[in-house]
Amino acid sequence: MTRRLAVIAAGALALALVPTAGATSLPDRTFRVSTAPDMSQLSGDSGDTSLSADGQIIGFASTASGFMPGDANGSVRDVFTFNVATGERRLISAAPGGANGPSSSPVLSADGARVAFVSSASNLVAGDHNGVADVFLTGPDGTVSRVSVAADGGDANGPSSNPDLSADGRFVVFESAASNLVAGDTNGAPDVFLRDLQTGTTSLVSAAPGGGPGNGASGAPSISAGGAFVSFASKASNLVAGDTNGVSDVFVRDLVLAKTSRVSVDSHGRQQNRAVADPFQQISGISRDGRFVVFDSDATNLVGADANQHTDVFLRDRRRHTTVLVSASSLNVQGNNDSFSPLISADGRIVAFQSLATNMAPGDGPREDVFVRDLEQRTTSVVGVADDGSPRAAELVPQLLQRPALSADGRIAAFSSTAPNLVAGDTNAREDVFLRLLDAPQTSLVGKRIGRRPTVELKADDPAATSFVCRLDNGPLFACGPGRTRLPAGHRVLRVRAGGPGMLYDPKTLVVRLSSEHRPPRVAIAGFGRGPLRTIRGIASDPSGVARVLVAVTYYHGHGCRALSGHRFVPVRCPVRLFQRASGRRFWSLRLPHAIRGPVVVYARAVDGAGNRSRVRLRKAIIR
Incomplete structure (x- = not known):
C-alpha cells in the first residue's frame, strides 16, 4: 500500500511543545489539532486520541475529509496522525480510492511511526472477506497489514477491537470474538490476543492455567511499553485461583513467565465486590515496567471509607501489593460522581481519567471532564480548559465519553471536546481534538x-x-x-x-x-537618679528581636493621680496604666512632657518579633 501524507508547517505548535523550564515561557497551552492544512475548521467530528511517547505525534479518528489531501472517501471515518513538530499529516487508514468502511481506535508506537487501529473496511489489505471489523497496523512506510488474522493467515471469523501497541511497535494486543486465531479457542466468548509482528505469531493472553481459554469474556487490553505485561478485564473465573466474586475483574498477564495475576483486589488481596455495570467493561492501563496498574471499578471494598457509591479509579502497585484510590481531589476528597476510563503515563507517575464529579479540581467545566492525578504529589488537575485556564463551556452533546491520551512523562495530554471556547474561533459545532500542555508552574x-x-x-x-x-x-x-x-x-x-x-x-x-517561638522577652527599668524625673530609660532583650517597648507612667499630684496620655498628663483614678510606645528597642527611653516630683510608678512591657509579650515590670519611687 502506498503511503499517503502531506507536509504542512506546524508553526506555533512545534515551538510550544518544546519542554520548558518554567510556565512563564508558555504563552499558549491549549491547541486544536483537528484543523485543515490552512488551519481552517473541519466539517466532521474528530476523536479517539493517542500520543507518541514525546507527545509530538498525535493520532485520532475523524469523519472530516478536509484534514489532508488524498482523503477520498468523504465522510467515512478515517485514522490520521499529525506531527506537531514538523507538520507532517498522515492518512493511516489508506486504501486506493479511500477506505470503504469506518476506522477508529488508533494507538501509536513510542516514536509514532507505527499505528494500530480498528477498521471495518475490506479494501485496506488484499483478501479481507470476513465482513467484520479487524485490527490493522500501518508502518513507517505507509504499508498497511492486518493483525487479527487466523492461525493459517486467513480471515478471522469474528470481529476484533481495542488494540494496544508496545513502545517499539513489535507487539499488538487486541480483543477478538474470533475463535480461529489460535488453536483450542472453544469458549465461545471474546478473548485477548497478542500478535508478535516480528515472528508473525498470535498467542492467547486471557489464558487459564494450562494455556486454555478463560470461561468468560475478556477484553479491553493494555500492554506495557516494554511489551512484557498486559492488563485486561475478564468475566472468567478460572484465570486465577480463588476467583469467587462472580463479577468481572482486572488481570495482568506476565508474557515472559506466562502467569496471570488479579489486580482488582484490595491491599490485603481480598477480591472486589463489584465491577462496572453492563454493558461497560472495566478499563485498565499499565506502566512501562508493569508495576502500576490503574483501573475503574464500582467496588466499595477496595480501599477504606469508600462511601461515594460511584465508579472510581484505583491504582494497584504490584510490587508492594497495595491498592489506593486515584479519583480524589488534591485535598484527598473522594469524587462525588463516576470516574472512569483511566490510563497511566509510561513512567507510572501521572494518571488521566474522565469524571462526572464536580469536586475533583478547581476550574472544572459542566458535566464530564478529563483530569490528571499526580500519584507522587497526590494532586489532581482538570485538563479540559481554555487556553487562558478558564473553565470549558458545556459540551454540545449530552455525554461525550472518552479516554484521553498522555505523553510518556504525563506533561502533554490529548482529548476531544465539542466545547466552543477552548480556543479562539471554534465555531464549527463539532467534536475536535485538542492538545493541552500541562507544564507545572514554579x-x-x-x-x-x-x-x-x-x-x-x-x-x-x-x-x-x-x-x-x-x-x-x-x-x-x-x-x-x-x-x-x-x-x-x-x-x-x-x-x-x-x-x-x-x-x-x-x-x-x-x-x-x-519560627514562631513563644519565649517572652525581658525588660528592665533603669534607676531614676536624683532630682526631678524627665526621662525614663531601660533595656529589653529577646533572641528573636524586640519589636517595641510600652511604658506607662503615673504620679500623685495634689489630691489625685495623673497618668501620661500622649504628650500630657491627665487626671485619673488610681491605679490606672496608660501604655505609651517608648523610643528604641533594646535600649529604650521615654521622655516626659515635663519634669515630675512626688510618688511615681513606672510600668514597662516588651513585645518581641513573634508577638510574645513580657510580664509587666514596675518601679516605684518618691521623686524629690
Missing part, C-alpha cells in the same frame, strides 16, 4: 511575617496558577494562595505547591519555615 515566596498569626504571601510564575495546596507540619492539606495567607500560631513548617486548571502542580515543594 512556586515562590514573596514574603512572610512572623507573629502570633504568621502571614505568608505566595505566588507562581504563571498567572493562571490559582490553586495552591498547602500543608502545615504533618496536618491535613488545605487550599491556600496565591496572595496572602494567614496561618495558625505555633511552631510550623509550611509546605506549598502551586497549580491550577489545565496544569500539573509544582513537583518541587516550597518549604517555608515559620
Whole structure:
C-alpha cells in the first residue's frame, strides 16, 4: 500500500511543545489539532486520541475529509496522525480510492511511526472477506497489514477491537470474538490476543492455567511499553485461583513467565465486590515496567471509607501489593460522581481519567471532564480548559465519553471536546481534538511575617496558577494562595505547591519555615537618679528581636493621680496604666512632657518579633 501524507508547517505548535523550564515561557497551552492544512475548521467530528511517547505525534479518528489531501472517501471515518513538530499529516487508514468502511481506535508506537487501529473496511489489505471489523497496523512506510488474522493467515471469523501497541511497535494486543486465531479457542466468548509482528505469531493472553481459554469474556487490553505485561478485564473465573466474586475483574498477564495475576483486589488481596455495570467493561492501563496498574471499578471494598457509591479509579502497585484510590481531589476528597476510563503515563507517575464529579479540581467545566492525578504529589488537575485556564463551556452533546491520551512523562495530554471556547474561533459545532500542555508552574515566596498569626504571601510564575495546596507540619492539606495567607500560631513548617486548571502542580515543594517561638522577652527599668524625673530609660532583650517597648507612667499630684496620655498628663483614678510606645528597642527611653516630683510608678512591657509579650515590670519611687 502506498503511503499517503502531506507536509504542512506546524508553526506555533512545534515551538510550544518544546519542554520548558518554567510556565512563564508558555504563552499558549491549549491547541486544536483537528484543523485543515490552512488551519481552517473541519466539517466532521474528530476523536479517539493517542500520543507518541514525546507527545509530538498525535493520532485520532475523524469523519472530516478536509484534514489532508488524498482523503477520498468523504465522510467515512478515517485514522490520521499529525506531527506537531514538523507538520507532517498522515492518512493511516489508506486504501486506493479511500477506505470503504469506518476506522477508529488508533494507538501509536513510542516514536509514532507505527499505528494500530480498528477498521471495518475490506479494501485496506488484499483478501479481507470476513465482513467484520479487524485490527490493522500501518508502518513507517505507509504499508498497511492486518493483525487479527487466523492461525493459517486467513480471515478471522469474528470481529476484533481495542488494540494496544508496545513502545517499539513489535507487539499488538487486541480483543477478538474470533475463535480461529489460535488453536483450542472453544469458549465461545471474546478473548485477548497478542500478535508478535516480528515472528508473525498470535498467542492467547486471557489464558487459564494450562494455556486454555478463560470461561468468560475478556477484553479491553493494555500492554506495557516494554511489551512484557498486559492488563485486561475478564468475566472468567478460572484465570486465577480463588476467583469467587462472580463479577468481572482486572488481570495482568506476565508474557515472559506466562502467569496471570488479579489486580482488582484490595491491599490485603481480598477480591472486589463489584465491577462496572453492563454493558461497560472495566478499563485498565499499565506502566512501562508493569508495576502500576490503574483501573475503574464500582467496588466499595477496595480501599477504606469508600462511601461515594460511584465508579472510581484505583491504582494497584504490584510490587508492594497495595491498592489506593486515584479519583480524589488534591485535598484527598473522594469524587462525588463516576470516574472512569483511566490510563497511566509510561513512567507510572501521572494518571488521566474522565469524571462526572464536580469536586475533583478547581476550574472544572459542566458535566464530564478529563483530569490528571499526580500519584507522587497526590494532586489532581482538570485538563479540559481554555487556553487562558478558564473553565470549558458545556459540551454540545449530552455525554461525550472518552479516554484521553498522555505523553510518556504525563506533561502533554490529548482529548476531544465539542466545547466552543477552548480556543479562539471554534465555531464549527463539532467534536475536535485538542492538545493541552500541562507544564507545572514554579512556586515562590514573596514574603512572610512572623507573629502570633504568621502571614505568608505566595505566588507562581504563571498567572493562571490559582490553586495552591498547602500543608502545615504533618496536618491535613488545605487550599491556600496565591496572595496572602494567614496561618495558625505555633511552631510550623509550611509546605506549598502551586497549580491550577489545565496544569500539573509544582513537583518541587516550597518549604517555608515559620519560627514562631513563644519565649517572652525581658525588660528592665533603669534607676531614676536624683532630682526631678524627665526621662525614663531601660533595656529589653529577646533572641528573636524586640519589636517595641510600652511604658506607662503615673504620679500623685495634689489630691489625685495623673497618668501620661500622649504628650500630657491627665487626671485619673488610681491605679490606672496608660501604655505609651517608648523610643528604641533594646535600649529604650521615654521622655516626659515635663519634669515630675512626688510618688511615681513606672510600668514597662516588651513585645518581641513573634508577638510574645513580657510580664509587666514596675518601679516605684518618691521623686524629690
